[in-house]
Amino acid sequence: MTGSVLAAGAAADTPGADTVIEVRDLRMRYGDKEVLSGVDFTASAGEVVALLGPNGAGKSTTIEILEGFRLRSGGHVRVLGVDPASGDEHWRSRLGVVLQSWRDHGKWRVGELLRHLGSYYDEPWPVAELLDLVGLTASAGTVIARLSGGQRRRLDVAIGIVGRPDLLFLDEPTVGFDPEARRDFHDLIHRLTDVDSTAVLLTTHDLDEAEKLADRILILATGRIVASGSADELSRQVAGESEVRWSRDGERFVHSAADATGFVRDLFRQHGEAIGDLEVRRASLEETYMRLVRDAEGAR
Amino acid sequence: MSGRLIRIGVSRGLIEMRQTMTTPSDLIGYAFSPVLLVALLFLIRDEKVPGSDLSLGAYSLVSSMAMLLVIGSLLGMAQYLAMDREDGTLLRAKAVPNGMVGYLIGRIVLVAGTSVFTCAVALIPGAFLVDGLRFDVFTAVTLLWLAPLGLLALMPLGAVLGSFFESVRAAALLMMPTLTITGISGIFYPISALPGWLQGVGQTFPMYWLGLGLRSAFLSDEPGQLWRAVLVLSLWAVAGLVLAPGVLRRMARRESGSLVAARRERALARTI
Incomplete structure (x- = not known):
């Protein structure tokens, strides 16, 4: 698979x-x-x-x-x-680079640093537009060390894209x-x-x-x-089996099927109007991911 | 290197100069040594340099600016480099086109500016406390070449030393050799009081010659050996300028996000 x-x-x-x-x-x-x-x-x-x-x-x-x-x-x-x-x-x-952790330029103001770093590029984003894009317009004059974690990260992204x-x-x-x-x-x-x-x-x-x-x-x-x-x-493609749930005559059913569509088609062909509460759930990405990682680590 | 890049670097230095000059804790840091120095001058204001009419206060005030310059520009540069690697400033510069050049120009402007500021904090009040300082055309001319030459001898060397330290705390250890060299550089007392071999050791470092140059600028009866000062300081400047680009490039090449993150972890572990 x-x-x-x-x-x-x-x-x-x-x-x-x-x-x-x-x-x-x-x-x-x-x-x-x-x-x-x-x-x-x-x-x-x-x-x-x-x-x-x-x-x-x-x-x-x-x-x-x-x-x-x-x-x-x-x-x-x-x-x-x-x-x-x-x-x-x-x-x-x-290139724009946003690394895992920055603590630099703590004394600079948000707008001031964007203007300075933008000046290294030929066609930088205008600072006002950039601040608007990342939602930091109100913090333009704030000293960087006083930003919250989320604001700091948005500033990092702004710096990452200042040179377009x-x-x-x-x-x-x-x-x-x-x-x-x-x-x-x-x-x-x-x-x-x-x-x-x-x-x-x-x-x-x-x-x-x-x-x-x-x-x-x-x-x-x-x-x-x-x-x-x-x-x-x-x-x-990886997990294969999907889970199909339905009810018929007041009774509830669950079935795992590799080809859920075909299974449901058959189901309707056999029982037609009697089928209710149909639910098809594909294996979640999380299950897929866990399985792939486990397989890779097991194969090592 | 383009004019535009120099302008970016200089403006960077001036912005950081303004920031540090409006940060109270930084100002206290810059003013600490000069204020201590002026207090010392007050205590010895009536003493004379042995065997001459020169006031020991005037002698010490002028010579100790050499010490302040070494601390401000050599140690300052080294500590900035260590700090900027620790907090990611240097990596940020690396992520920007030509950012390292702009960064270095900015640091040169900032370190030169704060060093001169520190000297002024000592010199201006000190000049009122001691007798025998001169301020004339010769003083001005001497300072005009001596200060840039001194900074050129000290800053590249500081950058090279700073490249070898992984943390600000480690870079602070440079203070110990600096103070030792101060002791044999004739800063608070003429070097002639020392044994001959120790005088020789002291005379290999820039601090002695900076002190000598400053004394010839501000004190009228100090015998000048200015050409030797020019020679030794130039040698240090050339050595620093030859070494610094390679060492800095090597250090910058090795910077990466995970290194900065690892240093940050260590710095945090220390504070907890």
């Missing part, structure tokens, strides 16, 4: 003209420990891709290699057509957020990908977040991509 998901992913993994990330057989080892053992994927312009996996799966290592902050041990990597290990400042100006990047990296963007801040943040990312054709690569260990934000999810476990596809594709 896993094989068919990889095959479906492979069709989308052929680099095209609008490919922004191209990774083939990416390997990374620290001493004797191999953290990435052959990662393959691509991402296209305007696409939101989530790199999902348990802690220690190599998500941050992967994103740092793509950002040009870490040298890989082996494999082929192109980001916006350039090898990140030798990316120049022009290449850098087309073609590709934005978000490393664990909502760690430590309360549910409301998390939802606001997700809205922000949606708005962002609506106004521009910015491609986004985000890492997360939060399944719900990957499902809400990403067009495509790559599941990274034990140093390789074990599955890729939309949330829907993943749960359809």
